[in-house]
Amino acid sequence: MTFIVYSKDFCPYCTKVEQVLKLAELKYVIYKLDREFTRQDFYNFFGEKSTFPQVKVLTKDDGEKTIGGCTETVKYLREQKLV
Numbered sequence: 001m002t003f004i005v006y007s008k009d010f011c012p013y014c015t016k017v018e019q020v021l022k023l024a025e026l027k028y029v030i031y032k033l034d035r036e037f038t039r040q041d042f043y044n045f046f047g048e049k050s051t052f053p054q055v056k057v058l059t060k061d062d063g064e065k066t067i068g069g070c071t072e073t074v075k076y077l078r079e080q081k082l083v
Contacts, residue, residue, distance in 0.1 A: 001027065003073075004056040006042060008033035013070040014053040020074060024083045 003021055007014035007030050021028040031037055033052070037045075046054045046066070055073045056066050067076045077083040 002058045003028040003067075004058065005030045006033075006037065006045070006052070006054045006056075007031065008052045011052045013051075017053050017055060017070050017073050020077065020083065024077065026077075026082060 003026060005014065005017055005021070005028060007018070009032065018030060033039060033042065042054070043050065051069055053069060054066065055068065056064055058064050067073050
């Protein structure tokens with residue numbers, strides 16, 4: 001299981017998601033705005049009203065699934081008993 005975080009600099013919610021994943025010792029990759037993707041790419045991926053961060057999870061069984069933002073990610077991690 002690998003988490004993909006679409007993040008931007010100076011975003012407290014992005015920092016929180018990264019800290020939670022790190023503390024839980026989960027495998028994750030951080031993609032940063034204006035380095036790995038543009039703002040338009042972000043809106044194309046997640047929709048015009050999406051906020052940062054956006055998190056996806058890759059699993060062997062289910063493939064790629066969008067979890068959502070910080071709150072949704074923490075909820076998902078709790079439901080999956082990963083934190």
